Amino acid sequence: MREPALVPRLRPFTSTVFAEMTALAVRHDAVNLGQGFPDTDGPAGMLETAKNSLFGGDNQYPPGPGRPELRAAIGRHRQRYGASYDPDTEILVTAGATEAIAASLIALTEAGDEVIVVEPYYDSYAAAVAMAGARRRVIGLVETGNGQLELDLDALRDAINPKTRAVLLNSPHNPTGTVFSRGQLEEVARLCVEHDLIAVTDEVYEHLVFDGAEHLPLASFPGMRERTVAISSAGKTFNCTGWKIGWICSTPELVAAVKAAKQFITFVSGGPLQPAVAYALDNELEWVENLRVSLQEKRDRLSAGLADAGFAVRPSAGTYFVTADVRPLGFEDAAELAWTLPERAGVAAVPVKVFTDHPDEWKHLLRFAFCKRNEVIDEAVERLRKLV
Numbered sequence: 001m002r003e004p005a006l007v008p009r010l011r012p013f014t015s016t017v018f019a020e021m022t023a024l025a026v027r028h029d030a031v032n033l034g035q036g037f038p039d040t041d042g043p044a045g046m047l048e049t050a051k052n053s054l055f056g057g058d059n060q061y062p063p064g065p066g067r068p069e070l071r072a073a074i075g076r077h078r079q080r081y082g083a084s085y086d087p088d089t090e091i092l093v094t095a096g097a098t099e100a101i102a103a104s105l106i107a108l109t110e111a112g113d114e115v116i117v118v119e120p121y122y123d124s125y126a127a128a129v130a131m132a133g134a135r136r137r138v139i140g141l142v143e144t145g146n147g148q149l150e151l152d153l154d155a156l157r158d159a160i161n162p163k164t165r166a167v168l169l170n171s172p173h174n175p176t177g178t179v180f181s182r183g184q185l186e187e188v189a190r191l192c193v194e195h196d197l198i199a200v201t202d203e204v205y206e207h208l209v210f211d212g213a214e215h216l217p218l219a220s221f222p223g224m225r226e227r228t229v230a231i232s233s234a235g236k237t238f239n240c241t242g243w244k245i246g247w248i249c250s251t252p253e254l255v256a257a258v259k260a261a262k263q264f265i266t267f268v269s270g271g272p273l274q275p276a277v278a279y280a281l282d283n284e285l286e287w288v289e290n291l292r293v294s295l296q297e298k299r300d301r302l303s304a305g306l307a308d309a310g311f312a313v314r315p316s317a318g319t320y321f322v323t324a325d326v327r328p329l330g331f332e333d334a335a336e337l338a339w340t341l342p343e344r345a346g347v348a349a350v351p352v353k354v355f356t357d358h359p360d361e362w363k364h365l366l367r368f369a370f371c372k373r374n375e376v377i378d379e380a381v382e383r384l385r386k387l388v
């Protein structure tokens with residue numbers, strides 16, 4: 001028998017839980033709170049700008065680093081954090097944050113290198129580290145006194161060794177909704193500087209923080225500007241997850257490195273959408289602020305409903321997601337519940353343990369997306385109430 005065609009290092013990544021869960025949701029006509037995408041459109045002015053580009057002849061390859069007006073708008077937007085990046089040498093437009101992360105790891109790490117990843121982690125991270133040929137070194141989150149989660153800084157200190165090349169950090173954090181505090185980020189920054197590590201930061205939820213929490217880019221901490229690849233994307237900020245317009249901000253050297261990989265993965269993408277994202281970054285941040293407020297209300301709406309249905313709901317300070325403990329409902333393993341939930345209750349959610357290397361430690365949590373219309377959230381809650 002021939003060996004399986006797929007190389008061993010990618011064999012763990014053949015299917016995603018989202019595809020399986022969505023298929024189940026469709027089969028049982030379930031309300032799908034599994035996958036994190038909004039069910040309403042982004043700002044009308046942005047869509048109008050995209051339409052004008054499509055019909056105005058902007059349909060060929062944009063420049064490799066991205067359209068200049070988009071890079072300029074990204075630079076202006078990034079100034080909200082007191083940071084300035086040169087649009088010509090320090091900003092690169094990518095096919096979403098996903099490509100930005102993969103291209104960064106492929107360009108900056110290789111066999112023998114270790115990349116520190118925080119679990120639970122966004123599902124593309126492990127695959128991207130594997131594609132780069134590097135090794136992931138997983139650290140976790142720990143509970144603080146008030147039920148919040150924070151980085152396990154002791155584990156981070158223990159994980160760093162001479163092979164460590166990079167730290168991949170996501171805040172606001174999918175799937176837990178944790179926004180890492182200034183004190184925690186200070187310590188991460190200090191360790192990166194002390195050990196000469198590169199930080200790759202996934203900031204796609206930078207605008208979606210609640211209750212007065214503040215998004216603090218790791219690049220803004222002392223010594224970090226020169227060693228951080230800061231990644232964000234239009235998808236979550238402007239309700240356009242299908243557009244896949246992302247970007248990185250970093251030093252000329254790091255941007256040139258990531259570009260070397262990126263230009264032979266996709267070269268460019270979304271040419272006619274790039275002017276629309278530029279327009280949105282310059283003109284639609286008030287729309288985003290309204291989105292943020294409405295998502296905070298939706299978080300409260302879904303959290304209250306889940307609590308009512310018997311779940312022990314965890315606090316979420318940002319993102320599209322809230323996690324909930326299934327043990328009060330009499331389950332030990334949330335995956336067991338998740339696989340039967342579409343059929344039993346007509347709702348789909350994702351077990352958090354699929355985002356980890358230590359499923360036992362995370363097996364009691366389910367992740368629910370609240371980036372949905374209120375009537376969709378209410379219908380899901382109504383159905384879940386019948387569980388008990």
Ligand SMILES: *Cc1c(COP(=O)(O)O)cnc(C)c1O
Nearest residue numbers: 096097098122174204233235246
């Ligand atoms: C949605 C998401 C991404 C993917 O962003 P794209 O721009 O769609 O590629 C990356 N990281 C996290 C944490 C996400 O939730």
